[in-house]
Amino acid sequence: MNDPMNGHGPDERGQFVSGDVAWGGRYMPEALIAELDELTRVWTEAMVDPTFTGEFQRMLAEYANVPSPLYDATRISEQAGARILLKREDLNHTGAHKIRNVLGQALLAKRMGKTRMIAETGAGQHGVATATAAAYLSLDCVVYMGKVDTERQALNVARMNLLGAEVVAVDSGSQTLKDAINEAIRDWVATVEHTAYCFGTAAGPHPFPAMVRDFCRGIGDEARAQVLELTGALPDVVTACVGGGSNAIGMFTAFLDDEVRIVGFEAGGDGVDTDRHAATIYAGEAGVLHGARTYVLQDEDGQTIESHSISAGLDYPGVGPQHAYLAHTGRAEYQPVTDAEAMDALALLARTEGIICAIESAHALAGSLRLAAENPGSTILVNLSGRGDKDMGTAIEWFGLGRPQ
Amino acid sequence: MSVTSTATAFERTRAEGRAALVGYLPAGYPDVPGAIEALKVMVEAGCDIIEIGLPYSDPVMDGPTIQAAAQQALEGGIRTADVLRTVEAVAATGTPTLVMTYWNPIERFGVERFAQGLVDAGGAGLITPDLTPDSAAPWIEAADARDLDKVFLVAPSSTDERIAMTTAASRGFVYATAVMGVTGARASTSDLAGPLVARAKATTNLPIGVGLGVSNGTQAAEVAGYADAVIVGSAFVRTLLDAGTDRQAGLAALRKLTEDLADGVRRG
Numbered sequence: 198m199n200d201p202m203n204g205h206g207p208d209e210r211g212q213f214v215s216g217d218v219a220w221g222g223r224y225m226p227e228a229l230i231a232e233l234d235e236l237t238r239v240w241t242e243a244m245v246d247p248t249f250t251g252e253f254q255r256m257l258a259e260y261a262n263v264p265s266p267l268y269d270a271t272r273i274s275e276q277a278g279a280r281i282l283l284k285r286e287d288l289n290h291t292g293a294h295k296i297r298n299v300l301g302q303a304l305l306a307k308r309m310g311k312t313r314m315i316a317e318t319g320a321g322q323h324g325v326a327t328a329t330a331a332a333y334l335s336l337d338c339v340v341y342m343g344k345v346d347t348e349r350q351a352l353n354v355a356r357m358n359l360l361g362a363e364v365v366a367v368d369s370g371s372q373t374l375k376d377a378i379n380e381a382i383r384d385w386v387a388t389v390e391h392t393a394y395c396f397g398t399a400a401g402p403h404p405f406p407a408m409v410r411d412f413c414r415g416i417g418d419e420a421r422a423q424v425l426e427l428t429g430a431l432p433d434v435v436t437a438c439v440g441g442g443s444n445a446i447g448m449f450t451a452f453l454d455d456e457v458r459i460v461g462f463e464a465g466g467d468g469v470d471t472d473r474h475a476a477t478i479y480a481g482e483a484g485v486l487h488g489a490r491t492y493v494l495q496d497e498d499g500q501t502i503e504s505h506s507i508s509a510g511l512d513y514p515g516v517g518p519q520h521a522y523l524a525h526t527g528r529a530e531y532q533p534v535t536d537a538e539a540m541d542a543l544a545l546l547a548r549t550e551g552i553i554c555a556i557e558s559a560h561a562l563a564g565s566l567r568l569a570a571e572n573p574g575s576t577i578l579v580n581l582s583g584r585g586d587k588d589m590g591t592a593i594e595w596f597g598l599g600r601p602q
Numbered sequence: 603m604s605v606t607s608t609a610t611a612f613e614r615t616r617a618e619g620r621a622a623l624v625g626y627l628p629a630g631y632p633d634v635p636g637a638i639e640a641l642k643v644m645v646e647a648g649c650d651i652i653e654i655g656l657p658y659s660d661p662v663m664d665g666p667t668i669q670a671a672a673q674q675a676l677e678g679g680i681r682t683a684d685v686l687r688t689v690e691a692v693a694a695t696g697t698p699t700l701v702m703t704y705w706n707p708i709e710r711f712g713v714e715r716f717a718q719g720l721v722d723a724g725g726a727g728l729i730t731p732d733l734t735p736d737s738a739a740p741w742i743e744a745a746d747a748r749d750l751d752k753v754f755l756v757a758p759s760s761t762d763e764r765i766a767m768t769t770a771a772s773r774g775f776v777y778a779t780a781v782m783g784v785t786g787a788r789a790s791t792s793d794l795a796g797p798l799v800a801r802a803k804a805t806t807n808l809p810i811g812v813g814l815g816v817s818n819g820t821q822a823a824e825v826a827g828y829a830d831a832v833i834v835g836s837a838f839v840r841t842l843l844d845a846g847t848d849r850q851a852g853l854a855a856l857r858k859l860t861e862d863l864a865d866g867v868r869r870g
């Protein structure tokens with residue numbers, strides 16, 4: 198059989214098997230299993246149906262400004278001592294890689310005859326992207342967002358409202374992203390007949406990790422061809438930031454069979470030696486969260502521990518199961534990057550290249566600068582997953598900006 | 603400690619020609635001794651089987667009522683060992699006692715270790731709302747080795763094939779979720795429950811319990827007309843939440859509700 202993933206899984210049960218651990222799978226209420234089976238069936242068929250894939254590519258090109266350019270960042274490269282190539286996902290419509298995933302899922306929702314789309318969001322980026330796709334494809338849209346996050350990210354709440362979406366503030370648990378996911382699942386159990394759950398990252402129960410990966414894998418496919426075209430060779434290292442893992446797996450997938458080092462950067466928050474971080478692979482342990490076996494920040498009793506990061510998009514105590522698998526097999530490495538390192542990189546990129554990136558993406562850049570120092574002269578392909586407009590409030594506070602001098 | 607299995611309770615209720623009343627409360631709410639006291643009131647006032655919830659940080663199948671109580675239990679510092687302690691105290695009454703739990707805390711504690719802890723505490727088995735039999739191999743093995751009940755769920759959306767697979771893997775009884783939705787008391791009973799019970803019964807001789815939404819004796823009587831057990835959770839939790847810090851008032855309301863429901867299952 199034609200296997201587009203070259204054995205990179207998952208198996209038909211959604212498991213990425215490494216040794217005696219089956220990452221991923223489906224740990225979900227029975228009430229949702231029939232829908233997850235149906236979604237898997239429709240998605241599998243759609244991915245080999247030229248009508249669907251053609252429509253998806255057309256929307257990406259006409260509407261989302263994809264393929265995004267590859268940018269040879271010569272000035273920051275000079276400072277770094279290595280050649281830094283940036284995959285400019287920040288130039289996509291809505292300002293991040295996330296539009297690829299939501300357009301794919303919204304198109305599938307239409308194919309399944311759904312009339313309503315729900316989503317969870319942390320910072321609001323995935324919520325804005327989902328509200329955008331819902332507006333574009335005439336679907337009703339409800340976005341669940343932790344109450345704490347609605348207060349931190351009021352601007353994105355307003356954007357979603359303007360796009361016609363209803364935003365529900367979730368006040369249970371820690372009132373952040375993980376609780377927004379819980380609430381979206383609760384909605385979905387009751388509304389599954391006409392509602393699609395547009396999941397925001399490559400985590401959750403099968404088929405989401407594989408499906409979100411496949412909608413995002415254009416990032417790496419495009420970048421691989423662009424780097425070959427530009428330099429005539431593959432990069433030495435490919436990097437991305439890892440929250441749930443969608444931009445990272447979207448970038449990494451094209452390089453899994455190449456002799457290329459793959460490094461994901463997790464949010465180290467105040468530092469992995471403190472209890473305020475979101476370095477799930479680095480510091481978490483295997484468990485089950487939101488329907489998948491993966492690494493989880495959890496206490497001795499298996500209760501989820503709240504994560505912390507300056508970047509809301511990386512502030513999640515779980516991670517996509519394929520990253521757990523890639524870490525476990527050693528094919529990819531995952532390293533923490535602190536808030537301070539990320540903010541330094543954000544400022545450096547702004548001043549040297551005139552690009553204000555998302556704080557999430559700044560983690561990838563900061564980690565890459567570290568790799569550059571360790572490997573002078575190497576070529577490093579960095580996924581710049583999003584732009585930083587949404588983060589200006591945080592930047593103002595962090596750097597003390599906006600005060601007249 | 604000898605284990606009273608749910609089969610014992612169903613033998614009795616079948617002999618009496620009625621449905622069983624299954625009552626749920628989370629461990630540790632309002633605190634560990636408070637929950638034990640409340641569960642004992644439910645036993646005295648007519649619950650045939652007890653379900654003890656293991657509070658979890660991410661309860662995707664629970665509505666606001668159970669979430670609120672479980673969250674308070676977690677804030678009070680409840681540990682997995684405290685849940686087993688609660689099981690032991692309730693099972694000592696001779697009423698079959700199950701634990702209802704999301705999967706991660708069990709895996710973290712150790713599946714074998716938890717199963718053995720349950721046996722040692724006199725617990726009858728587990729109800730697993732986010733673990734379906736096709737993902738449950740380690741639990742099935744641990745339970746079968748100890749004759750523990752494995753209560754899996756079926757839903758209105760389940761295919762016939764999955765219902766057959768689920769009932770075949772279950773032991774004790776099968777939990778039919780009456781509505782597509784999360785836990786929480788509802789004003790009227792569901793018209794999805796009857797057909798689901800019939801589909802489940804076509805595949806097994808195990809008793810079928812119906813849960814989600816039952817909150818009073820009238821509804822219990824209605825459900826008892828077609829199911830072998832009526833499962834009630836949020837309505838019990840509600841009585842305690844509503845009474846706030848007045849524990850005696852909470853226990854009195856809990857007793858009254860249990861009596862009403864126990865009367866209901868005898869009318870069905």
Ligand SMILES: Cc1ncc(COP(=O)(O)O)c(C=O)c1O
Binds near residue numbers: 294295398555
């Ligand atoms: C720009 C950007 N990058 C990265 C992420 C992290 O998500 P993921 O790990 O799924 O790519 C987010 C999430 O909001 C984001 O907005």
